Amino acid sequence: xxxxxxxxxxxxxxxxxxxxxxxxxxxxxxxxxxxxxxxxxxxxxxxxxxxxxxxxxxxxxxxxxxxxxxxxxxxxxxxxxxxxxxxxxxxxxxxxxxxxxxxxxxxxxxxxxxxxxxxxxxxxxxxxxxxxxxxxxxxxxxxxxxxxxxxxxxxxxxxxxxxxxxxxxxxxxxxxxxxxxxxxxxxxxxxxxxxxxxxxxxxxxxxxxxxxxxxxxxxxxxxxxxxxxxxxxxxxxxxxxxxxxxxxxxxxxxxxxxxxxxxxxxxxxxxxxxxxxxxxxxxxxxxxxxxxxxxxxxxxxxxxxxxxxxxxxxxxxxxxxxxxxxxxxxxxxxxxxxxxxxxxxxxx
Amino acid sequence: xxxxxxxxxxxxxxxxxxxxxxxxxxxxxxxxxxxxxxxxxxxxxxxxxxxxxxxxxxxxxxxxxxxxxxxxxxxxxxxxxxxxxxxxxxxxxxxxxxxxxxxxxxxxxxxxxxxxxxxxxxxxxxxxxxxxxxxxxxxxxxxxxxxxxxxxxxxxxxxxxxxxxxxxxxxxxxxxxxxxxxxxxxxxxxxxxxxxxxxxxxxxxxxxxxxxxxxxxxxxxxxxxxxxxxxxxxxxxxxxxxxxxxxxxxxxxxxxxxxxxxxxxxxxxxxxxxxxxxxxxxxxxxxxxxxxxxxxxxxxxxxxxxxxxxxxxxxxxxxxxxxxxxxxxxxxxxxxxxxxxxxxxxxx
DNA sequence: CTGAAAGCGCTTACAG
DNA sequence: CTGAAAGCGCTTACAG
Numbered sequence: 001x002x003x004x005x006x007x008x009x010x011x012x013x014x015x016x017x018x019x020x021x022x023x024x025x026x027x028x029x030x031x032x033x034x035x036x037x038x039x040x041x042x043x044x045x046x047x048x049x050x051x052x053x054x055x056x057x058x059x060x061x062x063x064x065x066x067x068x069x070x071x072x073x074x075x076x077x078x079x080x081x082x083x084x085x086x087x088x089x090x091x092x093x094x095x096x097x098x099x100x101x102x103x104x105x106x107x108x109x110x111x112x113x114x115x116x117x118x119x120x121x122x123x124x125x126x127x128x129x130x131x132x133x134x135x136x137x138x139x140x141x142x143x144x145x146x147x148x149x150x151x152x153x154x155x156x157x158x159x160x161x162x163x164x165x166x167x168x169x170x171x172x173x174x175x176x177x178x179x180x181x182x183x184x185x186x187x188x189x190x191x192x193x194x195x196x197x198x199x200x201x202x203x204x205x206x207x208x209x210x211x212x213x214x215x216x217x218x219x220x221x222x223x224x225x226x227x228x229x230x231x232x233x234x235x236x237x238x239x240x241x242x243x244x245x246x247x248x249x250x251x252x253x254x255x256x257x258x259x260x261x262x263x264x265x266x267x268x269x270x271x272x273x274x275x276x277x278x279x280x281x282x283x284x285x286x287x288x289x290x291x292x293x294x295x296x297x298x299x300x301x302x303x304x305x306x307x308x309x310x311x312x313x314x315x316x317x318x319x320x321x322x323x324x325x326x327x328x329x330x331x332x333x334x335x336x337x338x339x340x341x342x343x344x345x346x347x348x
Numbered sequence: 349x350x351x352x353x354x355x356x357x358x359x360x361x362x363x364x365x366x367x368x369x370x371x372x373x374x375x376x377x378x379x380x381x382x383x384x385x386x387x388x389x390x391x392x393x394x395x396x397x398x399x400x401x402x403x404x405x406x407x408x409x410x411x412x413x414x415x416x417x418x419x420x421x422x423x424x425x426x427x428x429x430x431x432x433x434x435x436x437x438x439x440x441x442x443x444x445x446x447x448x449x450x451x452x453x454x455x456x457x458x459x460x461x462x463x464x465x466x467x468x469x470x471x472x473x474x475x476x477x478x479x480x481x482x483x484x485x486x487x488x489x490x491x492x493x494x495x496x497x498x499x500x501x502x503x504x505x506x507x508x509x510x511x512x513x514x515x516x517x518x519x520x521x522x523x524x525x526x527x528x529x530x531x532x533x534x535x536x537x538x539x540x541x542x543x544x545x546x547x548x549x550x551x552x553x554x555x556x557x558x559x560x561x562x563x564x565x566x567x568x569x570x571x572x573x574x575x576x577x578x579x580x581x582x583x584x585x586x587x588x589x590x591x592x593x594x595x596x597x598x599x600x601x602x603x604x605x606x607x608x609x610x611x612x613x614x615x616x617x618x619x620x621x622x623x624x625x626x627x628x629x630x631x632x633x634x635x636x637x638x639x640x641x642x643x644x645x646x647x648x649x650x651x652x653x654x655x656x657x658x659x660x661x662x663x664x665x666x667x668x669x670x671x672x673x674x675x676x677x678x679x680x681x682x683x684x685x686x687x688x689x690x691x692x693x694x695x696x
Numbered sequence: 697c698t699g700a701a702a703g704c705g706c707t708t709a710c711a712g
Numbered sequence: 713c714t715g716a717a718a719g720c721g722c723t724t725a726c727a728g
Contacts (some may be wrong), residue, residue: 010496010721012720012721012722013721013722014721014722022698022699023698023699023700024699024721024722024723025698025700025724026697026698026699028722028723028724029698029723029724031722032723036697036698037697037698038697038698041697053494053495055469055470055494055496056470056721056722057411057470057472057720057721057722058470058471058472058722059407059410059411059471059472059721059722060411060704060720060721060722060723061721061722061723062407062704062722063405063407063408063411063704063705063706063720063721063722064703064704064721064722064723064724065704065722065723065724066704069471070450070471077436078426078432078433078435078436078439079429079432079433079436079634079651081427081429081432084426084427084429084432085426085427087426087451088425088426088427088453091426091451091452091453095452095463095464095467098467100450100452100467100468100471101450101451101452102418102448102449102450102451103435103439103449103450103451104439104443104448104449105436105439115443116443119443119446119448120448121403122403122404122405122406123406123407123417123418123448124405124406124407146401146403147401148358148403231634231635231638232638235638261638264638264639264640267640268640286579287579287635290579290580290583290609290612291612292612292615292616303427358705360704360705360706361705361706362705362706370714370715371714371715371716372705372706372707372715373707373708373714373715373716374713374714374715376706376707376708377707377708377714379706380707384713384714385713385714386713386714389713389714404705404706405704405705405706406706407705407706408704408705408706408707408720409705409706409707410706411704411705411706411720411721411722412705412706412707412708412719412720413707413708413720414720
């Protein structure tokens, strides 16, 4: 085995052709499994391919055929378990389709998002799945993506956008969670976490507000505590939520990270979710079922959404002129211990 | 704005050249910022590039120049927070280097790993970062990766491998954790979770065994409980750990996922980590500091390791004939509440 | 059944 | 300062 690696020139179709005394066209036909090549030739060529350790140059083939074998995914941050699950789902579906995944992340910065998109686009993906950073403007996005690459927006809408969209029924999900708490006897129900700047947060809050109104319940403005949707930021805001008088007896949280943070904040005060405060989340990330107490949450199945997003963008890439599709996926409430106990009649 | 997208032919260098009545070479020189192009020509060309929404075809350029602008990363599973953090670090460093990341996952299957590697290699990455699936054989890996693409092994060694390696000082980390527990007065200390098939697990167990021996403590074989290193699998094995008589008073866990699972299993039995059983983890994923009680763990800073891995693979790609590098990163113990209380003298 | 030729979109000596 | 030409590794009509 030679001690140098890349120093050895990459072996190409032409090398195989020469060694077998056939043309490059014949080798190419063998590679693509064409039935037109004679069995003897095929066997000879295949043996030589293995012998020389030939590796197909898909970029060259894509260039010639004007095709692509990649899809790009851009998310805020992989360390968010919701996006990690989503990315894993995208990856599964792309692997099945023989496609490779290009990954980028924005860190929720629109400037970084533009740069990342520009860089990815140059690699010619068949399509692009983007969970847009907060504050993304349609025209900036159009500028960065161009007209040639199909774009699928995931999770958040962009005002005035006419791209494909895959989202979650945020309004219905928050409504389900709120109705569940109302049915357990709660009347002072807060909406906790998230930023008003995010469309998904506005929609979830909208579902909550509607359910409260339908139940004839008041929404106390001081129960609305905003925070960046991470566990730690949420834990830091728990004091603000509990300081309100009268305190809420239940909280519909923006998402699971916030709900888990709220539960941590409660625990550090010697309080228990499901006992001292009923808590619901949103997303159903793997940790939700595994927390103590287990978290009641709106199940969105991010991994399945990832597979679905991959399928949608591949379909769009195959049919560029099909009508824009907007899919809002329905949700279910997973009822667990964090909200299971009914409100005690004796509580204030 | 035209209603069709991909239907419109992609605009190319030649289109810009024609529109500006210059040659393709000149446009190419403008693109690469060559000082040799006249200011007037440059301005004209740049305006036309913007006007037509030209997007550079980096694959074509890479083909011509025999270069690459991507690096591939292959991990077990993105939904593992340790790998998600690592991937985020790789992504950061690659973005800074103007490189794009190709992502694949193996699901801990060597067959899937071979398929994923073969597919990625065809896209011609400048290098490959792989956290090998358990049971990876050197020859299969050499077969899948070939001789041309630099490979960096992360986290786990492969027997007989002579590729670059970046790992964590597993032995020292587990030794630190064990010594910490010994210093707190514990004598019956278990090693919990992981599989003997994984090199990192064997190394951590080795560090634990050495520290026990150095302290003159016995290792009770029944305290060794194996499990797949996920939160849920670990939680399911807690009963087996507690059933041993005499029960351990402390547990060095294979990693944070296992430790968090152990803490969940304790909580569901009404027991508390740091009170009824001292617990340490390994990795210091973000959840470790945020759990209740906060988890004492061996800090490996996976995000920084990701940046480091990216730098190593880019360096290798630039210097294929440099000697093989094996980096074992030192670790630190982050002491938190899950192990903070000294063993009570009155406990059995 | 196989080969010669053109071309995908770019870059880069080389000549002027 | 700019252009004509060759070539990166592949595919695909077309002719034989």
